[in-house]
Amino acid sequence: MKTPIIIIFITFTGTLFLHSCGAAEKSEKEVVATLEPLVTLSDVETKTFTHEIRVQGNVETDQDVTLSAEMGGLITSINVKEGQTVSKGAIIAQVDASVLSSNVSEIQTKLEYAEYMLKKQEELQNRGVGSEFDLETAKSQVNSLKASMRSLNTQRGRAVIRAPFTGVIDQVFARTGTMAGPASPIVRLVNNSKIEIVSTISEKHFSHVKIGTPIRVSFPNYSDTSLILKVTNVGNYIQATNRTFRIMALVPNNKIFLPNMLAEVSITDMTVPNGTVIPSKSILKDQDNKDFIYIANSTKAAGKEIFQVKKVFVTVLGRFDGEALIETNSKVTAGLKVVLDGARGIADGDKVRAK
Numbered sequence: 001m002k003t004p005i006i007i008i009f010i011t012f013t014g015t016l017f018l019h020s021c022g023a024a025e026k027s028e029k030e031v032v033a034t035l036e037p038l039v040t041l042s043d044v045e046t047k048t049f050t051h052e053i054r055v056q057g058n059v060e061t062d063q064d065v066t067l068s069a070e071m072g073g074l075i076t077s078i079n080v081k082e083g084q085t086v087s088k089g090a091i092i093a094q095v096d097a098s099v100l101s102s103n104v105s106e107i108q109t110k111l112e113y114a115e116y117m118l119k120k121q122e123e124l125q126n127r128g129v130g131s132e133f134d135l136e137t138a139k140s141q142v143n144s145l146k147a148s149m150r151s152l153n154t155q156r157g158r159a160v161i162r163a164p165f166t167g168v169i170d171q172v173f174a175r176t177g178t179m180a181g182p183a184s185p186i187v188r189l190v191n192n193s194k195i196e197i198v199s200t201i202s203e204k205h206f207s208h209v210k211i212g213t214p215i216r217v218s219f220p221n222y223s224d225t226s227l228i229l230k231v232t233n234v235g236n237y238i239q240a241t242n243r244t245f246r247i248m249a250l251v252p253n254n255k256i257f258l259p260n261m262l263a264e265v266s267i268t269d270m271t272v273p274n275g276t277v278i279p280s281k282s283i284l285k286d287q288d289n290k291d292f293i294y295i296a297n298s299t300k301a302a303g304k305e306i307f308q309v310k311k312v313f314v315t316v317l318g319r320f321d322g323e324a325l326i327e328t329n330s331k332v333t334a335g336l337k338v339v340l341d342g343a344r345g346i347a348d349g350d351k352v353r354a355k
């Protein structure tokens with residue numbers, strides 16, 4: 001009766017031993033697997049690489065003015081309203097010029113008398129009974145009064161504020177019956193039909209920007225709107241404080257944008273066809289500040305795809321929008337895999353797994 005019990009015990013013990021060995025072998029494989037870091041891979045591509053200069057711009061117009069009276073006085077009338085379109089030369093407002101008008105009438109009366117006296121002196125001179133001194137005095141009096149008349153008419157003309165160009169009355173500051181002065185604004189007149197995109201660019205890009213250079217302009221407040229323009233003016237002066245120069249692009253027939261709106265200007269300064277392009281994130285630096293990447297070569301291990309990484313030094317020619325253009329390298333060709341995420345935790349020759 002003891003023999004079956006012994007057999008059962010041996011069988012159970014053997015099964016337990018085999019199970020323990022299998023579990024240990026499986027656990028060992030899991031530990032080995034965890035020693036292979038997980039990384040993200042990306043492709044090396046051969047394609048056209050484009051680099052852009054991106055700077056902030058501003059919408060400006062030279063037809064945005066605040067009109068003031070050229071002379072002080074009581075505002076007798078304001079002939080426009082906000083939002084009204086006015087033509088060049090239209091009367092915007094008038095300042096009381098009654099005193100000047102009275103002075104003009106007074107001078108006009110004196111001028112008429114002086115011209116009468118001059119005519120009499122000329123008649124006497126022709127008859128030979130007049131003196132040359134009296135004739136010259138009469139001429140001087142007439143000329144002096146004419147000059148005074150012209151001066152008064154000029155001053156009286158300044159009492160009328162006219163539109164210097166065709167535009168829209170954006171805001172009326174003054175009211176009828178208030179006092180006007182040279183420093184007191186009356187209205188703001190704006191014409192937005194022709195605006196300009198103005199931006200400042202670092203002097204290191206000066207050689208890449210010329211009159212006629214294409215630019216792309218987008219607007220933060222109009223995310224669905226962008227314009228393709230050409231540079232119409234390049235500054236001839238470098239700002240000493242920030243080492244920048246100005247560029248300008250004309251926008252004709254504008255119906256949307258307003259002065260002082262923000263713009264984003266993009267200028268293409270590099271285009272390389274058939275360049276070797278990799279993600280910028282894949283590029284690391286060593287202790288000597290040299291750029292390098294990890295190329296991942298595929299191998300098979302236990303039926304699974306494992307990658308062995310190789311450290312390759314590269315020369316970066318340009319970076320833009322998450323991509324980098326590198327110098328042609330026989331070790332980095334299109335179709336190879338480059339380590340993207342997780343590259344900082346590995347070394348040359350390591351084996352990794354792809355996520």
